[in-house]
Amino acid sequence: MVDLSQIGEFDLIKRIRKGLGFKNKGVVVGIGDDSAAVRLTRGLILIASTDSLVEGVHFKSDTISPSQLGRKSVAVNVSDIAAMGGIPCYLLISIGIPPSLSVEYIDGLYDGVKEATGSYNVIVVGGDTFRSDGQLIISITILGEIEEGLLVRRGGAKVGDKIFVTGSLGDSALGLEMLESGISDNGPVKATQQTIHIDEVISRHILPTPRLEEGRLLATKRLASAMIDTSDGLASDLRRICEESVVGAMIYLKELPISEAVNDIAISRDKSPYDYALYGGEDYELLFTVRENRVKDITRYWKVMKNPIKEIGEIIKEDVGIVVIDEVHNVRPLTREGYDHFSGIKG
Amino acid sequence: MVDLSQIGEFDLIKRIRKGLGFKNKGVVVGIGDDSAAVRLTRGLILIASTDSLVEGVHFKSDTISPSQLGRKSVAVNVSDIAAMGGIPCYLLISIGIPPSLSVEYIDGLYDGVKEATGSYNVIVVGGDTFRSDGQLIISITILGEIEEGLLVRRGGAKVGDKIFVTGSLGDSALGLEMLESGISDNGPVKATQQTIHIDEVISRHILPTPRLEEGRLLATKRLASAMIDTSDGLASDLRRICEESVVGAMIYLKELPISEAVNDIAISRDKSPYDYALYGGEDYELLFTVRENRVKDITRYWKVMKNPIKEIGEIIKEDVGIVVIDEVHNVRPLTREGYDHFSGIKG
Numbered sequence: 001m002v003d004l005s006q007i008g009e010f011d012l013i014k015r016i017r018k019g020l021g022f023k024n025k026g027v028v029v030g031i032g033d034d035s036a037a038v039r040l041t042r043g044l045i046l047i048a049s050t051d052s053l054v055e056g057v058h059f060k061s062d063t064i065s066p067s068q069l070g071r072k073s074v075a076v077n078v079s080d081i082a083a084m085g086g087i088p089c090y091l092l093i094s095i096g097i098p099p100s101l102s103v104e105y106i107d108g109l110y111d112g113v114k115e116a117t118g119s120y121n122v123i124v125v126g127g128d129t130f131r132s133d134g135q136l137i138i139s140i141t142i143l144g145e146i147e148e149g150l151l152v153r154r155g156g157a158k159v160g161d162k163i164f165v166t167g168s169l170g171d172s173a174l175g176l177e178m179l180e181s182g183i184s185d186n187g188p189v190k191a192t193q194q195t196i197h198i199d200e201v202i203s204r205h206i207l208p209t210p211r212l213e214e215g216r217l218l219a220t221k222r223l224a225s226a227m228i229d230t231s232d233g234l235a236s237d238l239r240r241i242c243e244e245s246v247v248g249a250m251i252y253l254k255e256l257p258i259s260e261a262v263n264d265i266a267i268s269r270d271k272s273p274y275d276y277a278l279y280g281g282e283d284y285e286l287l288f289t290v291r292e293n294r295v296k297d298i299t300r301y302w303k304v305m306k307n308p309i310k311e312i313g314e315i316i317k318e319d320v321g322i323v324v325i326d327e328v329h330n331v332r333p334l335t336r337e338g339y340d341h342f343s344g345i346k347g
Numbered sequence: 348m349v350d351l352s353q354i355g356e357f358d359l360i361k362r363i364r365k366g367l368g369f370k371n372k373g374v375v376v377g378i379g380d381d382s383a384a385v386r387l388t389r390g391l392i393l394i395a396s397t398d399s400l401v402e403g404v405h406f407k408s409d410t411i412s413p414s415q416l417g418r419k420s421v422a423v424n425v426s427d428i429a430a431m432g433g434i435p436c437y438l439l440i441s442i443g444i445p446p447s448l449s450v451e452y453i454d455g456l457y458d459g460v461k462e463a464t465g466s467y468n469v470i471v472v473g474g475d476t477f478r479s480d481g482q483l484i485i486s487i488t489i490l491g492e493i494e495e496g497l498l499v500r501r502g503g504a505k506v507g508d509k510i511f512v513t514g515s516l517g518d519s520a521l522g523l524e525m526l527e528s529g530i531s532d533n534g535p536v537k538a539t540q541q542t543i544h545i546d547e548v549i550s551r552h553i554l555p556t557p558r559l560e561e562g563r564l565l566a567t568k569r570l571a572s573a574m575i576d577t578s579d580g581l582a583s584d585l586r587r588i589c590e591e592s593v594v595g596a597m598i599y600l601k602e603l604p605i606s607e608a609v610n611d612i613a614i615s616r617d618k619s620p621y622d623y624a625l626y627g628g629e630d631y632e633l634l635f636t637v638r639e640n641r642v643k644d645i646t647r648y649w650k651v652m653k654n655p656i657k658e659i660g661e662i663i664k665e666d667v668g669i670v671v672i673d674e675v676h677n678v679r680p681l682t683r684e685g686y687d688h689f690s691g692i693k694g
Contacts, residue, residue, distance in 0.1 A: 028392060032591065033501050034430035034575060035396035037493065045375060046393060049382035049473060050439040050488055056480050083381035092397040094486055126396060133403050134481035139441055141397055141488035146384065154380050228381060244379065 015103075016110055020117075020124040026089065027125055036125035038090050044145035049080035051142075055135035063179045066105045068206050069138070070112020076231065077142040078120050079210035079284040083229040084153075085219020086146035088212070090125045091117065094139040096132030109138075120212065150219045152288070155244035157226035161289035161315040163249060164298070166211050167307050168259040169234055170273060173280025174266065175205030194268065197261035208284040214307060215286055223298050227288040233281045235334050239322060241289065248320040251278075251313035251334065254327055278324070278334070289315055362450075363457055367464075367471040373436065374472055383472035385437050391492035396427035398489075402482035410526045413452045415553050416485070417459020423578065424489040425467050426557035426631040430576040431500075432566020433493035435559070437472045438464065441486040443479030456485075467559065497566045499635070502591035504573035508636035508662040510596060511645070513558050514654050515606040516581055517620060520627025521613065522552030541615065544608035555631040561654060562633055570645050574635040580628045582681050586669060588636065595667040598660035598681065601674055625671070625681070636662055 016031070023030050029037035040046055053059055053073050064072070074091070081088040093113065097106065117124055122142070178198050211229070218224040226245055230237045234251075242249050256277040266273040290298055295311070302309055316323075322334045363378070370377050376384035387393055400406055400420050411419070421438065428435040440460065444453065464471055469489070525545050558576070565571040573592055577584045581598075589596050603624040613620040637645055642658070649656055663670075669681045 028495060029394075029431075029498065029500060034427040035394040035433065035489075035491070037392055037394045037431065037495070037498055039392050039495070040387070045384055045386050046490070047376075047382040047384045048437075048439060048488070048490060050441050050475050050486075052441050052443065052475055052477050052484075052486065054443060054477060054479055054484075057478050080381040084376075084384065086382065090395075092395060092488055094397050094399050096399065096401060096484065128397050128399055130399050130401060131404050132401055132482070132484075135479070137399075137401075137443065137479075137484060137486075139397075139399065139484075139486040141395070141439055142382075143393070143395060143490075144382070148375060148384070148386070151376065151384055153376060 015107070016129070020110065020114055024123055027123055030123070030125050031127065036090070036092065038125055038143070040145045043147070045148045047081060047084050047086045047144045047146050047151070049077060049142050050140065051077050051080065052137060052139040054137050061136065064206055066108030067112035067115070070109040071116040071207055073138045073140055074113055074116035074120065074122070075208050075210050076284060077140045078122065078212060079208070079229045079231070081142055081144040082210045082212045082215035083227050083286060084146060084151050085215050085224070085227065086144040086151065087216070088120055088122045088142055088144040090123050090143040092141045093124060093127040095127070095129050096135070096137030097129060098132050098134060098136060101136065120210070146219070150222070152219050152224045152227040153244070154226055154228050154241050157241055157245035157247050157289040157315045158291070159247055159315055159317055160292055161225050162292060162295055162311050163238070163251065163287070163289055163313040163315065164309050164311050165230070165234070165257060165285055165287045166214050166309050167283065167285040168257040168262065169230065169283055169285065170262045170276025170280040171201045171204035171259055172208060172282040173233070174262050174276050175201035175203070176282070178202050178265070179205065194264060197264050200259070200261040201265065205282060208282060210284055211286045211307065214305060217301060217305070218286070218288060221297070221301055223290055223294055223301065224288040225291055227286055230283045230285045230287050231281060233279045234287065235278050237287055241287065242322055245315070246318050248316040248318050249313060249322045250316050251324045253324050255310060255312045257308070257310040257312070362454070363476070367457065367461055371470055374470060377470070377472050378474065383437070383439065385472055385490070387492045390494070392495045394428060394431050394433045394491045394493055394498070396424060396489050397487065398424050398427060399484060399486040401484050408483065411553055413455030414459035414462070417456040418463040418554055420485045420487055421460055421463035421467065421469070422555050422557050423631060424487045425469065425559060426555070426576045426578070428489055428491040429557045429559045429562035430574050430633060431493060431498050432562050432571070432574065433491040433498065434563065435467055435469045435489055435491040437470050437490040439488045440471060440474040442474070442476050443482070443484030444476060445479050445481060445483055448483065467557070493566070497569065499566050499571045499574040500591070501573055501575050501588050504588055504592035504594050504636040504662045505638070506594055506662055506664055507639050508572050509639060509642055509658050510585070510598065510634070510636055510660040510662065511656050511658050512577070512581070512604060512632055512634050513561050513656050514630065514632040515604040515609065516577065516630055516632065517609045517623025517627040518548045518551035518606055519555060519629040520580070521609050521623050522548035522550070523629070525549050525612070526552065541611060544611050547606070547608040548612065552629060555629060557631055558633045558654065561652060564648060564652070565633070565635060568644070568648055570637055570641055570648065571635040572638055574633055577630045577632045577634050578628060580626045581634065582625050584634055588634065589669055592662070593665050595663040595665050596660055596669045597663050598671045600671050602657060602659045604655070604657040604659070
C-alpha cells in the first residue's frame, strides 16, 4: 500500500491525467490548465449540474468498492442531465482526500470514473484534488448540451397531466438496507430466490443506471411536460415537480411499479413494499408528467425501450396538495417524511 | 441562533434561491431544477473550472467571517477564468454543511457569494447542499466564455520569452501568518506604519482580487504566450508553466515585486521577504510569459491598468531547470518546497 503522502499532489495529478486524459474534437483544453475549454455543438445550449458524494453521509467505504464509487459518482450526475432530456458531454471532478487514503484506493476510484465516463461518452476535462481532514469527498460537475426548445423542466406540469415513472421504485433503498444489515455477507450459501433478489436490490443501490436514453426520447418527442430524476424518493421528488409547477398530485398506491425483489424481501420482513417505493431514495428513475392527449404517443414510442414505464397518477389542483389513494380507496396526504409520519399504509 | 436542523433542506434551498435567484438573458434555467441551462455568446467557447475550500485545510472559521469566506470562494474561482483570459459568466456552488452550523452563518456566506458574484458580473445558476459530518466544504464550479483563438494556456511559453507577474507576491502568505499568530487581535492600539502594513497583508489574504481585467487585456491583445494565476506560490506555479511548456526558467531575485508591507513586516521579524514572494500561496496574481518582441507593446498597453506588472525573469531551456539568480549573482535551483530546502537566500 502506497500512502498518498508519499507521492504528493503533482504526482497524483499526473497519475490521474494519465488515466483520464483522453480528448475528443470538442475539447480545446483538457485536464491540467487553470480552466478547461470546450466547444459545444452549434445551436445547442449548455446544461450544467453538480452533485457531491461524502463518506459517511452518501456512502460508507466498507459497503462500496472504490471503483463502484467512481462509477456511481458519475452515474448520479449523468442522471441530472437525463432528467432535462439532455446529452452529457464533459465533467469536472473534485476530490477531497483524507491523508490516510491509499494510492490504490484513488486508482480504483478513477478506474471507476473512467469506466463510467467511457460508457456515457463523457470526457473528464478538469478537476481539483485537495486534502480533507476527515471524510472522502467527491464533487462532480457535469456539463451537457441540449436544444433550447426541447429541455424539460420541473415546472411544466398542468392539471390533468398523467404522472409516469420509469423502471421500478424502492429497490435502491432496500438494497442499502440489505447492505447495511450485512445480509449479503453471510458467506457462500445456496442461491435461493431471495438471495438472488437481495443481490438485485443491492446492485441497484451500488450501480444505479441513469435513464439517459429514456430522458432523451421524452425530450426529443416532446412527450414530457415536466421531469425530475428520483434521487430523494418519489414523495420528495414529486413534491419538487408540484412546487415548481404550482399544482397538486394524486398517486394510486396500487399502480406504483414495485419489483418482484422489493415485494419479496419487504413482505418476508413484515415491511410494506409501498413504503420503499414512496420514500426510498437513489433509484435515479425518471418521474415525469405527460399531457393527456400525448399518453397514446408515449405508449407507441416506448415500444423500443427496454426499461418499462408506468402511469402512477395524475396532476390535480394545487390546493388539494399531494395525495395517495390507497388500496381501500382512502385518500391520504403524502408527506415527504416517510413511514413514521405516514402510518396508514401497509403493503 | 437558528440551527440548520430546524429548517431542513427544502427551506434552506428556498432561502438560498431567494438571495441568489437573479437571472440575465443568458439564463434559461437557473437554481432549482435538475440542471441549469444557459446560453453562451455566439461564437465563443465554454471555459470551466472548479475549486474547493475546506475548513481546517483552506480556511479556519475563527479567522474569516462567513461573508468574507463567501466572497473569497467566488474570487479564487474567478481567478481561474482570469488566468485563461476569459470572461466569467455563471457558477454552481456546492456546500457541505456540518449539522452544528447556524442558519446565520449560511446566510452570511451567501451574502458574501452574492456580493462577489455581483461585482464580477457572474450569476449563480445551480448547486447542491449536503450534510458534512465534519468540516464546512465549499466547492464552486465557474463557467465562462472566451474566443477560442484568444485563450492563454499554461503550455505556450518558449525559450527567450520574458516572465512577468502582476501586483506583488507574498502578501497573502504573510497575511495568513499574521492572522494565525493573532497579531491583529491585540485590541485597539495606535495605528503605526506596521499595524497598517499588517492590515494590508491580512486583507490581501482574506479578500484576494482576481486579475480579470488584466487577464482579459493580455488575451485580447495576444500579449501573453502562457499564463497561470499564483495560487500555490511562484515556485509551484512557475513550475506548472515550465512543465506544460517543456522549458526551464530563470528568475532574478531582486526583480520580485515585494510590497512595502511584506518587506517591512518580514524584515522586522528577521525573515526573508523573498521567501514569502517565492513560496507564499494565494496571491492570485497573474504569472505570464511574453515573447521578447511584444515586451514594448505590453508596457504601452499597461498604462491604463491600476495594478502594476513586473518583469522577473526569462524562459530558458528545459535542461537547465528552474533557477533563481540571487543578489550576489549565484545561480540556485528553485525547488517548490520552500525555505528549508532553499536555505541560500536571505532578504
